Amino acid sequence: MNILVLNGSPRASGNTAAMVNAFSEGAQQSGHQVEVVNVCQKKIAGCLACEYCHTKGDGRCIQQDDMQQVYPLLQEAEMIVLASPIYYHSFTGQLQCAINRIYALDKPKKLKKAALIMSSGSNHVYCGAIYEYQNSFLNYLKLEDRIKLCGLSRACDIEMANQLSPEYIGFVFTPKSKRYIPPEKAAGLKELLNPGIKAVGVFVDESPETIAHLLNSGLVDIAQLHGREDESYIDQLRRLTDKPVIKAFRIKSADDMAAAEHCTADSVLLDSGAGTGTVFDWKLVQNITRLYFLAGGLSPDNVKNAVDVLHPFAVDVSSGIESGGVKDPVKMAAFVAAVRKEGKV
Ligand SMILES: Cc1cc2nc3c(=O)[nH]c(=O)nc-3n(C[C@H](O)[C@H](O)[C@H](O)COP(=O)(O)O)c2cc1C
Numbered sequence: 257m258n259i260l261v262l263n264g265s266p267r268a269s270g271n272t273a274a275m276v277n278a279f280s281e282g283a284q285q286s287g288h289q290v291e292v293v294n295v296c297q298k299k300i301a302g303c304l305a306c307e308y309c310h311t312k313g314d315g316r317c318i319q320q321d322d323m324q325q326v327y328p329l330l331q332e333a334e335m336i337v338l339a340s341p342i343y344y345h346s347f348t349g350q351l352q353c354a355i356n357r358i359y360a361l362d363k364p365k366k367l368k369k370a371a372l373i374m375s376s377g378s379n380h381v382y383c384g385a386i387y388e389y390q391n392s393f394l395n396y397l398k399l400e401d402r403i404k405l406c407g408l409s410r411a412c413d414i415e416m417a418n419q420l421s422p423e424y425i426g427f428v429f430t431p432k433s434k435r436y437i438p439p440e441k442a443a444g445l446k447e448l449l450n451p452g453i454k455a456v457g458v459f460v461d462e463s464p465e466t467i468a469h470l471l472n473s474g475l476v477d478i479a480q481l482h483g484r485e486d487e488s489y490i491d492q493l494r495r496l497t498d499k500p501v502i503k504a505f506r507i508k509s510a511d512d513m514a515a516a517e518h519c520t521a522d523s524v525l526l527d528s529g530a531g532t533g534t535v536f537d538w539k540l541v542q543n544i545t546r547l548y549f550l551a552g553g554l555s556p557d558n559v560k561n562a563v564d565v566l567h568p569f570a571v572d573v574s575s576g577i578e579s580g581g582v583k584d585p586v587k588m589a590a591f592v593a594a595v596r597k598e599g600k601v
Pocket residue numbers: 265266267269270271272273340341342343344345346375376377378379381
C-alpha cells in the first residue's frame with residue numbers, strides 16, 4: 257500500500273517524529289511504501305479566500321506554494337496518516353493549513369484508509385483534533401468505517417468474512433458464551449482468514465498469561481476484555497505482550513462513559529450488554545473524545561443510522577448478523593453493505 261504521512265510537528269526529532277519513524281519502519285517492514293512530508297518545513301499557506309475554486313476555476317486550488325508538491329502524492333496515496341502534536345487543543349496550524357488545502361482538491365481517488373498519530377503535553381486533550389479528523393476529514397474523504405464481525409465459529413463464516421473484508425473478526429473464548437470456540441478450533445479458522453483481516457480474541461476475566469500466550473503466538477492479533485478487568489489487570493497484560501488491547505464497557509450511565517474515557521486500553525468498546533442485542537442510550541456517547549468501537553444491538557437495519565449519528569471508529573456486530581443462532585451470510589453481507597453505504601454516491 258502507498259502510504260502518505262503528513263507530519264505537522266516543527267521538531268525534526270521530537271515525540272511526533274519518533275512515532276512517525278516507528279510507524280514508517282513497521283509499515284515498510286510489512287511491505288508498504290511510505291512517504292513522509294514534514295508540512296512545517298514546507299511553505300503551505302492557509303486558504304487565501306480567493307474563491308477561485310468556487311467561482312472561476314474547476315474546483316481546484318490555484319495557490320502556488322509547496323502544497324503543489326503534496327497534491328500529486330495525495331493522488332497516488334492509498335492511505336493517509338495525519339501526525340501532529342497537540343498545539344492549542346488541536347493540530348498544529350501548519351497541518352491544519354495542509355488539511356484545509358486538501359479540501360480544495362478533488363477527493364483522492366485511490367485513498368482507502370486513514371490514521372491519526374498524536375502527541376501532547378497533557379492527557380485527554382485530543383478531542384479537538386479527533387473531532388476534526390472524524391467529522392471533517394474522514395467524512396470529506398468518504399473513507400469507510402471499520403467493521404468487526406464478532407463471534408465467528410465455522411469455516412463458512414470465515415469464507416464469508418473473506419469475501420466481505422471487514423477490518424476485524426472476533427473469536428469468543430469465554431466458555432459460558434454460546435459462541436464459544438476453543439483456541440484449537442480458532443487456530444484452524446485463523447489459517448483460513450485473509451491476512452488483511454485482524455482476529456480479535458474476546459475474553460472474560462481470563463488469566464493475563466493465557467491471553468498473552470494466544471496473542472504472542474499469533475492466534476489472535478488483538479485482545480478484547482469483556483469482564484471485570486481493571487487498570488492493574490491491563491497493566492499486567494501489557495507487561496506480557498505489546499499487542500493491542502480493547503476494553504469493553506457496558507454503558508448505562510455517564511459514570512460508565514467516564515470510566516471508558518479514562519481507560520488506558522488502546523481502544524474501548526461501548527456495549528449495551530453481553531450479546532443481548534439491545535441498543536444503549538447513544539446520547540451518553542455524544543461527548544466522548546476518544547476513538548471507540550460501537551456495539552450492542554446493531555443490525556443491517558440500524559447500523560447506517562449509528563454510523564451517521566455517532567461516527568464511531570468501528571462498529572461491532574454479532575447477534576444482528578445471525579439467524580437461528582448461527583451467522584447468516586445474507587445478514588453479514590447486508591450489514592457490511594449498510595456500513596459501506598454501497599450504491600450511494
Ligand atoms: C506552541 C505549543 C502549543 C502547545 N499546546 C498544547 C496543548 O494545547 N495541549 C497539550 O497537551 N500540549 C500542548 N503542547 C505540548 C505538545 O503537544 C507536546 O510537547 C508534544 O509532545 C510535542 O510534540 P513534538 O515533540 O513532535 O514537537 C504545546 C506545545 C507547543 C510548543
